[in-house]
Amino acid sequence: MEQATLSDTLPPRTREQLATLLGISALYIGFGMTMGLIQGGFPAIMRAQGISLGAAGWLYALYLPLGVAFLWAPLVDRWRPPLLPPRLAWIVPMQLLAALTVAMVALLEGAAMGILFSMGLFVAFTMATMDIALDGVAVERIHSTWRPRAAACKLGALSTGAMIGGGAFVALFHSYGWKAIFLCYAASLLLLVLPVLLLMKEVPHAGLPNAMRRYAASLNALLRNPVQLKRLTLLTLTCCVIFPIAGLNRLMLLDLNVPIVQIGGIVGTLGPIAMLITAVISMPLMRRCGLSGALMAFTALALLAFAAMTIGFVRGQPWLAMSGAIAVGAAVSGIFVALSARILGWSRGAQPATDYAAFYGVGRFASTLATIAGAQMVSWISWPWFYASGALALLIITGLLRAPMAEKDE
Template structure:
């Protein structure tokens, strides 16, 4: 069954808004901090701004349980979060001086808080409405929307700010306007009623938590959680140093914004579509294994750049390849995660998986920066840490064997 284009567009728009602050944090912020002379260690620890994405499972049961019946159970959470995101973007446009950097970082933290809470509600909406045969295209729409938000917040707007001379303030104003546009669209969206078999199971918060415990006690869940937590660890160690490495190699912020934030994200979008196609045409675990194996190739390319020297064609080729295969892996993995979600507690269960995915990557930033930093860390340098990330990504492939044997199925998978 083909997923209606209107539902695809809605999912894409919602995830686009959620990708804006993370795109800025992942691409634009490290460039800005490095240009201000901030150390690699500080840049690495600035990654704690993603903390709401890692902690959102704590309040996911409340989002899953409570909501306005009149406005729509998911929509009543989405609209306030979009308004808060627009407000914090607008406030950040007024904080331009380097001496107010702590204020700017605090606002970025709030952006992530609003986006992460909206993500819980949107994930619940997706789990509510997507049938098993729609998980491939549905997750493609989600990942593509999120990547488009990343492209805009960390690529297009960064590149435009440098080319026009309008600076960082205009970047945040543009993000606020985009959030308000999505808010205006959501005002006219009417949420479809929850299917009867799902509505009947959603009662008290205590029962939501009890069903989550039941899902976590299924045989093979330990391997599933380890699988989700480690699939991006090595790649993330490489990612957090890649842009500072390019800055130190003499690549300008405009080039980084264009090659990594823009062209790279476009490659990631194409990879996301490819991952969605694979998730439909192959067993989902097989799609994850194939894309995880291909992801190793550009990680080797980063190590070669650090050891053999940087050239413009080399940087562009490695960047586009990593983004393409990384995007394919993300879509395949998220479709696999959603296929293992108990739909009775869709927002809570899937949020737990997504939060674990974030926590699995969490040590990567501080650890990689500390290992590489010659002033405040071990001083191993970029090349050695790129190699460590490559080794961890290869080691992840070993987990495919126990997953094939012990991966649990979803507790409940109704098909309305």
């Protein structure tokens, strides 16, 4: 059961809650840009330049630091750096390091791939560490009545960032070139840290007792809790199903001979817009139909998207395949935003950053491996069979989610 804290027992202050949402949403936009570049940018660009499907799949390894960040999350909970407020002391320097490294990448066009890949891993590491601290801020400062809005805001911010990183940057890459694109990316990371500095005032640590604050955060504490372990297992299985089926679609479109500029301009833009719409409608849908109803609705949308992508690929109809790629992204986002509000509650306790990072991070890590494996799998079984397997797996995981994730289990 989740930890009840003083901030949940007191009525929320609307101004403080709005300031918190604005500050963390700006940083989530930058994080979404990074995810968009890793998931939808580099693999598609390199595939368009002629590398094999299997080799392009390995580029998703840049996502690994985002997936294993839970390993150093206890440090973020335990150590309070000086000078800045506790969480911001992690957020600000990590964001600045990421921006500086990206600016260096902008000046190293044509450098050896090993150097660029290493710098990309470092950017992913700094952004992952920033995200741990940012999630801790969200857990501590978002009132229980504001969690659905916080989950929707996070999806909206990540979608906006993905629209820029995986859409606009890809579409404009050939027009403006390496240097301009990466300098714009670095400048954006710098600008997006300003709202959290200007809007968020330091507050007590969400009313947690000092004894709990001295608690030694660790992953073992989470894994020894049978309820938390059950939740973690289900979330990980869910991520391993939903993220590969949403993350490999641009490679499918390239195999369908859709130009990369068209993929970036249409899918890279309309996809995040569809996710933004999902963020808006998911909260009232859950209030009206409950979690089970929302899961069923978004699963039905995903099945329709699978059908559209399969038919579009087999018949050589790019518009239908692109429509399915956009729709499946919205469906996956709807499934996950319904779970995100619960994760905020599950992480309320002595080690919020550690628990939150574990819930998200273990799933990210496992789904990254599943995405890499999925790219290799397509090389053997073809895209139609891949989507048929995805449909079956999604139906199974939706059935598992409906019972144990009911309100009474919260």
